Amino acid sequence: MEDCLSDACHVRDLRLLRVLYFDPSVTMVKDSLLNEIGMLNHLRFLRIGTEVKSLPSSFSNLWNLETVWVENKGSTLVLLPSIWDLAKLRVLYMTSCSFLDIDMDTVEPILIAEHSKLENLRDLRTLMLSFSKETEDIFIRFPNLQSLVFDLKESWDYSKERYWFPKLDHLTELDYLRADFESSNTNDSGPSLATNWSWDFHFPSNLKELVLWNFPLTSDSLSTIARLPNLEELFLSSTIMQKEEWNIGEEDTFENLKYLELYEVTLAKWEVGEESFLMIEELVLWECRKLTEIPPNFGDICSLKIIQLVESPQLEESALEIKQYVEDMTGEDKLQILGPNNIPLSKTGDPFKSIKYRIGELNEEKFVI
Numbered sequence: 001m002e003d004c005l006s007d008a009c010h011v012r013d014l015r016l017l018r019v020l021y022f023d024p025s026v027t028m029v030k031d032s033l034l035n036e037i038g039m040l041n042h043l044r045f046l047r048i049g050t051e052v053k054s055l056p057s058s059f060s061n062l063w064n065l066e067t068v069w070v071e072n073k074g075s076t077l078v079l080l081p082s083i084w085d086l087a088k089l090r091v092l093y094m095t096s097c098s099f100l101d102i103d104m105d106t107v108e109p110i111l112i113a114e115h116s117k118l119e120n121l122r123d124l125r126t127l128m129l130s131f132s133k134e135t136e137d138i139f140i141r142f143p144n145l146q147s148l149v150f151d152l153k154e155s156w157d158y159s160k161e162r163y164w165f166p167k168l169d170h171l172t173e174l175d176y177l178r179a180d181f182e183s184s185n186t187n188d189s190g191p192s193l194a195t196n197w198s199w200d201f202h203f204p205s206n207l208k209e210l211v212l213w214n215f216p217l218t219s220d221s222l223s224t225i226a227r228l229p230n231l232e233e234l235f236l237s238s239t240i241m242q243k244e245e246w247n248i249g250e251e252d253t254f255e256n257l258k259y260l261e262l263y264e265v266t267l268a269k270w271e272v273g274e275e276s277f278l279m280i281e282e283l284v285l286w287e288c289r290k291l292t293e294i295p296p297n298f299g300d301i302c303s304l305k306i307i308q309l310v311e312s313p314q315l316e317e318s319a320l321e322i323k324q325y326v327e328d329m330t331g332e333d334k335l336q337i338l339g340p341n342n343i344p345l346s347k348t349g350d351p352f353k354s355i356k357y358r359i360g361e362l363n364e365e366k367f368v369i
Contacts (some may be wrong), residue, residue, distance in 0.1 A: 002018045002206060008268075009301045010033075010036060011023055011033070011036050011037060011040065011173075011196065013091065014040060015039075015040065015041075015042065016042050017040050017042060017043060018042055018043060018044045018045065018256070019043075019044060020037065020046050020047070020048075021041065021045070021046075021048075022045060022047070022048045022049065023049075024048065024049025024071040024245070025049075026318075028049045028050055028051050029048045029049065029050045030052070030066065030151075031052060031056065032051070032331065033051065034048075034050065034055065034056050034058075035056050035058050035115045035153060036061075037156055038056055038057075038058025038059045038060075038061050038062065039056075039058065039061065040062050041062060041064060042063065042064055043064060043065055044064055044065065044066050044067070045063050045065075045066065045067045046065060046067065046068050046069065046146065046218070047067075047069040048069075048071070049070070049071040049072070049256065050070060050071075050072055050077075050328065051074070052072075052077070052118075052200060053075060053076040053078055054075070054077060054079070055070075055079070055082065055083070056082075057082050058082075058084070058247075059082045059085075059086070060081075060082035060085040060086075061085075061086065061180055062085075062086060063085060063086065063087060064088055064156060065086050065088065065089055065263065066088050066089060066090045066091065066348050067089075067090065067091040067093075068086075068089065068091070068092050068093070068094075068096070069091070069094075070094045070118065071094075071095050072092070072094060072095050072097075072099075073095050073096075074098070075281070076096040076097065076098050076128050077094055077095075077096065077097045077098070078097070078098055078099070078177065079097055079098065080100055081116075082190055083118075084116040084117075084118065086118070087118070087120065088120055089118055089120060089121055090120050090122050091121075091122065091123045092119060092121060092123070092124050092125075093123070093125055094125070094126060095124075095126065096126055096127040096128055096151075097126065097127055098129075099132070099138065107365050109128060114352075116141060117140075117141045117142070117143065117316075118141065118142055119143060119144055120146065121142050121144065121145060121325060122144060122145060122146045122173075122358040123145070123146065123147040123148075124142060124145060124147070124148050124149070124262060125147070125148065125149030125178075126150060126151060127148075127149070127150045127151070128151050128153070128154035129148040129150050129151065129152050129153065129166060130152070130154075130315055131164035134315045138168060138170060139166055139167070139168055140165065140170065142171070143170070143171070143173075144173050145171050145173060145174050146173050146174060146175055146176065147174070147175070147176040147177075148168075148174060148177050148178070148210070149177075149178045149179075150166075150178075150179055150180075151179075151180045151181075151182055152165070152166075152179055152180065152181050152182065153182045153261055154181070154182060154183050156263065161199065163200070164199075164200065164309065165179075165198050165199050165201055165351070166202075167198050167202040168203055168204055168350055169202040169203060169204050169205070171204045172205075172206055173206065173286075174179070174204045174206060174207060174333065175207060175208040175209065175230075175247065176208065177203070177207055177209070177210050177211070177286070178210075178211035178212075178213070179211070179212055179214040179215070181212075181213065181214040181215045181216075182214070183214070187344035189268045191256050194207040196362070198218070198220075198221075198222075199215075199217075199221050201221065201224045201225070201226070203228055205228060205229055205230065206230055206339055207230060207231055208231060208232045208233065209231075209233040209234075209235075210225065210228070210231060210233070210234050210235070211235040211237070212235070212236055212237070212328055213237045213238055214215050214237070214239070214240075215240075216239075216240045216241075216242070217236075217239055217242070218241070218242040219242075219245065219246055219247045219248070219249075222246060222248070222250045222252075223249065223251075224249075225253050226248070226252040226253060226276075229251075229255055230256055231254065231256060231265060232258045232259065233257070233259040233260075233341060234254075234261070235263070236261070236262050236263065237263040237264065237265075238263065238264045238265075238267055239262070239264075239265040239266065239267075239354045240266050241265060241266050241267050242271075242292060244266050244268040244269060245267070245268065245269035245270070245271075245359075246267055246269070246270050246271070247269075247271045247366065248271060248272050248273055248276040249273070250275075252273075252276065253275050253276060253277075253278060254276065254277050254278070254279075254280070255278055255279070256278075256279050256281055257277055257279060257281055258280060258281045258282070258303075259280070259281065259282050259284075260282070260283050260284070261278070261283075261284040261285075262284070262285050262286065262288055263286040263287065263322060264286065265286070265288055265291075266290055267288055267290060267291050268290040268292070269289060270291060270294075270295050271295065272295035272297045272298065273297065274297055274300055276297070277298075277301055278301075278303070279303050280301055280303060280304055281303055281304060281305045281306065282305060282306040282307075282308070283298065283304065283306070283307045283308070284308045284310070284312055285305075285307075285308070285309055285310070285312050286310040286311060287311045287312060288315070289311075289312065289314070290313050291312070291314075291315060292314060292315075293317075293320075294307065294315055294318045294319055294322060296318070296321070296322060296325070298322055299322040299325040299326050301330075304313070304326075304335060305334070305335065305336065306335075306336045307322065307323075307336070307337050307338070308337075308339070308342075309337070309338070309339055309345065310339070310340050311340075312332060316337075319337045319345065320346075322335065322337075323335045323336075323337050329339065344346065
């Protein structure tokens with residue numbers, strides 16, 4: 001079925017076609033059909049699955065295209081220079097894409113004209129990045145991005161003696177960011193032995209939701225995040241904390257953070273000040289097995305409504321103590337302590353069971369419109 005459709009199907013005569021969707025579960029589009037798609041210059045929406053390494057140059061004819069959704073699992077699709085001709089492009093979703101051929105022993109950049117920009121692009125995912133002169137300031141070319149997902153391969157910027165992280169502070173419209181870190185240490189999911197744990201973060205001040213996966217972090221790194229004035233949701237997943245501690249200093253305040261989720265974070269010591277989380281409403285701790293108690297200062301946060309524990313049974317006692325403290329101080333039963341499936345916890349209950357919670361679903365968010 002796949003070969004038949006890919007080789008025999010023709011679309012070149014459908015000149016006025018505006019929407020084209022080939023279900024990737026049925027067929028993977030091959031080169032010949034891709035070249036024909038490049039002739040459909042009225043096309044607005046395109047969704048396909050393909051195994052090619054790059055889109056054909058004929059795609060530069062698709063100047064009316066607004067949404068490109070390509071499922072190319074198993075390979076990284078190199079974006080040709082023709083991508084810059086898609087001036088109306090608003091959404092660019094790919095399972096994995098890059099401006100470099102990262103599968104080659106010698107990484108060769110795709111040449112980019114000095115003033116090339118996609119000013120209408122609002123949503124970009126999933127871009128594969130590593131440090132190079134060609135990618136250092138790549139996001140300047142997408143000035144109006146609102147949502148961004150990328151994978152960052154471990155690379156060392158020796159000029160600054162720290163991990164390289166792309167500069168994003170000029171993306172004034174960006175409100176959602178997910179970044180996944182891929183360590184060069186193939187024997188372990190953690191950072192390489194040479195790491196000094198220092199990141200040169202440049203986040204935009206307008207950022208509202210931040211998701212970080214597999215990043216080695218320090219308390220200082222998180223202080224940089226705390227200074228984001230509009231941040232409302234923070235997800236830290238599979239995070240390796242230096243010295244297994246997070247000390248939130250008196251000068252560090254998450255001013256507008258409403259939701260905090262920690263998933264498999266190597267955190268054993270957590271110090272929280274009275275003004276660390278002024279507006280937090282929900283705290284979710286998933287498989288934080290090294291943490292022995294929730295900081296009692298959470299009981300003094302008036303906005304806190306929910307503490308949820310998933311596969312972290314050792315935190316149940318401190319969570320219930322915080323609930324009792326809030327009830328004693330306010331005379332109200334206003335703080336919910338929940339387990340999996342939003343089941344309320346009690347001193348006699350044991351609702352812990354494996355479920356798929358929100359942060360587990362974030363793997364799919366890379367590829368959902």
